[in-house]
Amino acid sequence: MAVKVRIPAPLQRLTQGLGEVEAGPGTIIGLVNDLDKKFPGIGERISEAGKIRRFVNVYVNEEDIRFLKAEGTEVKDGDEVSIVPAIAGGC
Amino acid sequence: MSYVKGLKCRECNREYPVEPVYVCEFCFGPLEVIYDYNGIKKVLTKEVIEKRGQNLWRYRELLPIDGEPQVGLQSGYTPLLKADNLSRELGVKELYVKDDTVAHPTLSFKDRVVAVALTKAREFGFDTVACASTGNLAHSVSAQGAKAGFKRFIFIPATLEASKIVASLVYEPNLIAVDGNYDEVNRLCSEIANKYRWAFVNINIRPFYAEGSKTHGFEIIEQLGWKAPDNIVVPCASGSLLTKIWKSLKEFKEIGIIHDVQTRIFAAQATGCSPISTAIKQGTDVIRPVKPNTIAKSLAIGNPADGFYATQAVNESGGYGEDVSDPEIIEAIKLLARTEGIFSETAGGVTVAATKKLIESGRIARDEVTVVCITGNGLKTQEALHGQTISPYYIKPNLASFEEVLNKMKNVK
Numbered sequence: 001m002a003v004k005v006r007i008p009a010p011l012q013r014l015t016q017g018l019g020e021v022e023a024g025p026g027t028i029i030g031l032v033n034d035l036d037k038k039f040p041g042i043g044e045r046i047s048e049a050g051k052i053r054r055f056v057n058v059y060v061n062e063e064d065i066r067f068l069k070a071e072g073t074e075v076k077d078g079d080e081v082s083i084v085p086a087i088a089g090g091c
Numbered sequence: 092m093s094y095v096k097g098l099k100c101r102e103c104n105r106e107y108p109v110e111p112v113y114v115c116e117f118c119f120g121p122l123e124v125i126y127d128y129n130g131i132k133k134v135l136t137k138e139v140i141e142k143r144g145q146n147l148w149r150y151r152e153l154l155p156i157d158g159e160p161q162v163g164l165q166s167g168y169t170p171l172l173k174a175d176n177l178s179r180e181l182g183v184k185e186l187y188v189k190d191d192t193v194a195h196p197t198l199s200f201k202d203r204v205v206a207v208a209l210t211k212a213r214e215f216g217f218d219t220v221a222c223a224s225t226g227n228l229a230h231s232v233s234a235q236g237a238k239a240g241f242k243r244f245i246f247i248p249a250t251l252e253a254s255k256i257v258a259s260l261v262y263e264p265n266l267i268a269v270d271g272n273y274d275e276v277n278r279l280c281s282e283i284a285n286k287y288r289w290a291f292v293n294i295n296i297r298p299f300y301a302e303g304s305k306t307h308g309f310e311i312i313e314q315l316g317w318k319a320p321d322n323i324v325v326p327c328a329s330g331s332l333l334t335k336i337w338k339s340l341k342e343f344k345e346i347g348i349i350h351d352v353q354t355r356i357f358a359a360q361a362t363g364c365s366p367i368s369t370a371i372k373q374g375t376d377v378i379r380p381v382k383p384n385t386i387a388k389s390l391a392i393g394n395p396a397d398g399f400y401a402t403q404a405v406n407e408s409g410g411y412g413e414d415v416s417d418p419e420i421i422e423a424i425k426l427l428a429r430t431e432g433i434f435s436e437t438a439g440g441v442t443v444a445a446t447k448k449l450i451e452s453g454r455i456a457r458d459e460v461t462v463v464c465i466t467g468n469g470l471k472t473q474e475a476l477h478g479q480t481i482s483p484y485y486i487k488p489n490l491a492s493f494e495e496v497l498n499k500m501k502n503v504k
Contacts, residue, residue: 009285010116019285045117054399055102055119059278064394066380084281085114086121086396 001077003031008083014042023081028058029071031081046083047071055086093157094131098122098298101400109155111215111295121396122298124155132346137317147203147306153342154306155299156210162239163206165195167306171314171462176430177443181450185460187320188427189311192435192468197234197258199227199436199467200307200332205235205292207303212290218242219289223280225273225328225389226255227436227467232292233262244289246276251388252474272383274394304332308339311462312349319349321459322410324357324446326438326466327367328392330401333358336464337404355410357455358401359445361385361420361437367398368412376402386417386475387437389467411454415444421479423447424469434469442466 002022007015015021023034029050036043046056051071058065059082065073075081098107102120115122135152143149147167148160170190178186191200205228212220221244222232229245236243243264247256248271259266269276277293284294292300312319319340325333333356340352360368363385366378378398383391395401405412415423420437423444428434435443442463449455469476484500486492 006282008281010112010114010119013116045119053118055114055121055396057278057394062275062278064274064380067382082278082282084278085119086394 003075003077004080005031005035006080006082008085010085011042011045011083014039014045025076025079026074027071028052028060028065028073028075028081031075057084057086058082059084093155094127094152095155095157096125096127099125109157111217111290113295113297121400124298124302126153126342128342128345135346135348137313137348140313147206147303147310150306150309153302153309153346154207155302156207157214160206160210161213162209162235163195163202166202166206166235167194168310169194171311172431172433174431174463177427180426180430181447183450183455183457183459183461186446187311187315187460187462188431188433189307189314189462189464190433191307191464191466192433192439196238197227197230198471199231200304200464201227201231201467202235203306204228204300204303205231208232208290208292208296208300209235209239209241211296211299212241212292213239215290215296217288217290219244219287221280221284221289221291222246222293223273223277223291224293225391226251226258226471227389228293229259229264229266230255230262230471233259233264233266236264237262241290246280246283248273248276252472254473255471258471273392274380301331301335304335305339305342307332307464308336309343311336312340312343315460315462317349319343319352319354320462321353322355322357322455322461324359324442324449324455324461324463326390326442326464327358327360327395327398327401327412328390328438329395330358330367330397330399332464332466333401334397334404337408352408354408355455356405356408357410357445357449358405358412359442360412360414361387361390361441362414362416363387364391364393365412365414366393367395367401368414370398370402371405371412378402385420386472387420387441388472389436389438390441411449413445413448413452413454415441415448419444419448421476424476425480427465428469433465435465436467436469436472437475438467439465439469
């Protein structure tokens with residue numbers, strides 16, 4: 001078992017077209033770094049200077065990490081992480 | 092002919108061709124339509140606009156379509172009403188209501204954005220349109236998509252008001268009611284949009300869709316006699332409408348239709364979901380998401396995609412943000428109805444209540460010209476007023492019974 005990570009379309013070119021990949025447990029920012037080792041370049045697309053980019057939303061088991069411990073949120077084996085660009089709606 | 096030069100990332104300025112893409116592939120920043128303003132300046136004048144039909148396509152050079160308008164041919168150009176009774180009540184000199192409660196065909200400002208989005212979807216060759224919606228967008232995509240002959244998938248939070256659900260179902264789209272709040276519906280839709288080649292109006296058509304909101308601002312200026320007001324109060328959910336109204340003012344200046352923009356833009360939110368007005372009040376551009384809890388469901392977006400830009404627009408214009416409680420929203424809906432004869436949905440209650448507070452706190456000066464944006468019709472959210480209105484008088488079907496009541500009313504007044 002590992003952490004399941006859902007990859008949005010704009011980043012799938014970096015994951016050989018995969019919409020779902022696996023990463024090791026740890027903090028969210030650690031997970032991003034781990035992904036970057038497997039899929040070089042993906043790290044700087046999601047984060048900048050150790051922070052998740054403004055228009056990237058990250059969810060752990062469907063909860064926005066900004067309601068958890070942000071970049072320091074811990075994920076463990078079996079957790080599901082979604083990376084989703086912000087989108088519009090309402091007024 | 093089109094005056095669109097392409098798309099550009101608002102964050103990192105990377106440029107993209109005109110395609111159904113919605114975020115910068117590099118940094119996920121939102122993409123913005125860029126125009127050839129020098130070209131537009133030569134053809135789009137006040138005189139040209141005034142000769143055109145009374146719909147939003149009168150500003151078509153500033154909208155991101157290539158060919159002829161194909162959807163929403165009668166949308167837009169709603170009344171700008173001089174609200175003398177409400178001005179008196181609030182103690183200001185000049186107040187106007189931009190009244191999208193009577194937007195065609197589905198009674199909210201979403202008819203503007205959907206007209207543009209579906210025209211663009213057709214240009215791109217899509218046969219299916221979709222959206223994530225808190226109600227108004229669902230109605231407009233369902234209705235306008237029906238007329239234009241698109242297949243339609245509409246995703247809504249299952250907790251929406253019953254009347255709002257019926258107002259989509261009647262157009263017979265595929266309506267998917269999701270067990271979750273709007274942010275969760277949106278997140279699901281962005282995953283669905285990855286997988287299916289559909290025109291999601293607020294996802295992969297978003298850069299084009301959002302441009303339709305500018306027409307709300309263009310009309311305010313035109314209907315004031317080609318003048319920008321001192322203040323505009325805008326309800327905020329994602330912050331998109333506010334951002335686009337600010338853009339509309341700047342574009343009219345850019346092409347020489349107005350000479351100066353001194354307008355202050357104010358963001359109105361419900362206290363139960365106020366990430367944008369909170370950021371403005373705290374003087375930060377970091378938008379902290381919230382879990383919405385308000386009767387203003389059409390504004391209940393806890394994670395506003397354009398919140399950052401809305402905050403910037405408000406600050407740049409010298410405006411402010413204000414939030415109001417649910418009882419204040421109800422009171423303001425009733426105030427607008429009894430003074431101006433306009434029945435607004437809860438979002439309009441937010442706008443009017445916030446305007447009242449901004450006037451009382453001196454943020455909006457009493458001798459200035461202020462426009463409040465009323466974006467949707469109250470018939471859609473009647474549940475919010477159950478038990479909150481006055482009551483009818485019940486009588487027998489005879490004159491004596493009526494006059495008995497009439498006498499009681501006289502005694503009361």
